[in-house]
Amino acid sequence: MLVFATSDKGGTGRTVTSSNIVYRRALQGSDVCYLDFDFGAPTAGAIFGIHTVQRGTKDGGLHRYIQGAIDEPQRIDVWAESERTSLCGRPSGAGELVLLPGDEGGSEFVVDDESVDRCVDLLVQLNDSYDIVLMDLSAGRSFATELALRVTARDELRSIPTRWLVFHRWTRQHVIAAHGLALGVGGILDLGKGFGHDHDELQSAIRFVRTVVVNPSSEQLAGLRAAQITWLRQMDRDLNQLAGNLGIGRLVTLGSVPLDPVLQWREQLITDSDTMLREIANPATVESFEALAKGLTDDWITI
């Protein structure tokens, strides 16, 4: 299955959340690979704890592959190469976890027919080897988004199940922006139609993920004053209403990730040692990643 991770705004938590999703999915036993398609700012290396590709690779990554400069993009086995001790060595029962980094100093580029061809080749090949192939696209209506839509419209990929995750923070602006990116004019659905996608089919493949969500009734907020909680609850209700009205309500939401103190301070995978051993991250955060990882391949029913 191919999964595209997008968001309208930068800094929504798209990279951190989707990395954690594939990580959890690998722990659940699937073979997964993560493609850092964020050509402007490839940062996934840091999140997986691969020091050498912190800001992208120098040894030929996705960016240069798509442009035809190299024949094979670099693949990094995270279990083998991560510098984080808690990630070293594949746990028994876990699947493969592979990172395809972007290039250091890469930038956005214009999509031409050859780059679409090469991308199609790569995805077909990866899809054969992995259960889940997740591509982290740049924020907004980027070239990466256009590339993804053109690639998936091609016959070679027609038979491969494809899904889109739209990440957004749980605020008014982000909700409106996410709606725009997915369903608005010039958004994914709109662009997709232009590239030959079927409207309903594409729409049924889109789900939203709410990030950095402050849950008004959580234990964590026990320190807030009653008036603040009251206000938060009212805001939460209003936001739910807004999201529902925009058509990005609960029915099309795959899950939401609570605000986590560790992620607030550092972009990283949350391992069980973070929650159980050192108790610095919240178990609820991990639960939400696990639920998202499972939900990724569930039947996405449209009622």
Add this chain to the structure above:
Amino acid sequence: MRVRPRLHLLEIWRGVATTSYNDNKWTWGGRFESNSVSDAQQLLCLMFPATEISSFGLGNPDRTEEATLEALANLGGAQKIPLLIVQVLHEYLDRYTADDGTPLFSGGSHFLSRDPDSPPTQAQLELDVVESFAASVTLMLATISFARSLQRSVKREEHLSSLRQLEERAGRRLTAAMVGLLRSFTINTFEETSRMGQALLRSVNQAGLPERRVVHDLRHELRDVIAGLRDEIQIGSGQSKGGDLDSPNLLFECGWSWGVIRDAERVPFFDLSQQRDGVASDEPYLYFTMVALDAIADLFTERTRRASLLDEDQQRLARALQIRWDLTQEYWAVLADFGPAQWPLEDIPWRATDEIESDYLSVLVAGVAMRNLVEVRADDLDLSRMGTLLSELANRGRITRRPTEDDQALQKLHDPGFQLPLVVSGEAIGPHLIWPVQDYAAVLLKRSARLATMLKDTDLYSDVLTLMNSLWDHLDLRRMKDGNTKTLWDQPSLAYSTLTRTYDQPSWQMTVRVVESLVLAAGLVANEPLRSDTLYNLTRDMISEAEHLLDQEFLIGADNAGPSMRRTIQSVNANLQRAKTILSKRPASAHALVSSVLLELDTLAAAREDSTWAR
């Protein structure tokens, strides 16, 4: 108020969800085996709050609240719940539609035989009953609005077409139910000297006046009702009697019998061949009258109108029902408080013209009369008498008083409860039938909640709340305690140690009454609190004193006296503004705010006074 409508409704929903859905199948039936009345009541436990209270809505899955989903978790997630409900509603319609499309409103297992050795015959079990018409009116209205709302969220064609079908089928059943109600309405006339006449006169003649005079006065008070019954009953049952009413010695009753009246005329607007014959005797039952009135009221609520839930034919039928609704209510209201002495209603227990008497009947008459109090002429005195009456009925029902040893009230009102003998006109078709009702306590709560919504006086209001609290405490005791049915009703033996029977199935009749009461109570809580005029005036004076004192502080430049002083003055000012804003709606809160303001200002004044003594 100890009644927490939201919490309790969620508890009930949890109980309904776990009791009713197992192994991917909906389980029909409770204390009675599945029948058209109990099944509708079971569904109404979900559908009624879902339509009446917006935060319990299920028709828009994007907006379903988390707490609601948690309560219904046994039915599935946000997507599945509404689809499952659609499926179950279809199933209800399947069960109670005959092969030729005739809608069935049969009492089935809810009919009991008076003779334990001879069970009701098949023909009897199939008789349509007014309580089923009534439950279907409410349930079908809820279904239509639910189906419409869900159509906006649903995309898949199969679901859409199932929803359109549901709406269509519910509309048809609604029409049939309305037709049923029009064919079970009755006007029962009798001579003043007949047994019925005498019974009626005994009830209304509390002042002990000469009979002639009472008949005359009663007919005079009822003149509008008589005119209405004579001139405006033009379809369904009850038409032929209207003309007799002019005879000056004739007394009468009107309302609903227990089923379709024998030989009732068929009503246009619905397939004539699908209107089944009835056998019910042509005389009103207070119980079925109350049940019918409550259901008919749902036909002309603001919501029904605004959402145009009724089509044109249904609107015509609704108008015909409304006429009967008005007249019946007026009739019983006149009877309830007739005469210069104590109200006939206050002479508990109420005695019906068939000479059956019961506290339950008093509750029913109070319910009808109370409806009328809202419509026409409620003054505080009437409402307060009504409150006293309900408390008295709670005492007599041994809800707020301990039962005596071997207390008759327990059997007669709670378990097995009030047993209505269903009289058949013409040839008998089996043993004598009984319609059991054991919801006395819940009906009292419902009536108290309704009374509370009508009150303006804070003292009366708090009295009624006290009553509601005691009623709730009692009902809470009677919830089932074990297994899936936990949180549902009814286990009377938990409240009364002398009752020994225990049940393992919920009573949907009792549970749905509690649900209705809680929905009313939720409306009560959602309103702004009652305003006390005394408190309003007092607080207004306090605010003007506080404003004056604050102006004095400004005059001596307190707001320029450094940061600490500035903060104090700012907060005083902000609190005072807030007090003024909320004064008219919540004088007590405004009072608390302005009190703190006055205290703060007085601290400043006292400090200044202290500094003057050495001058």
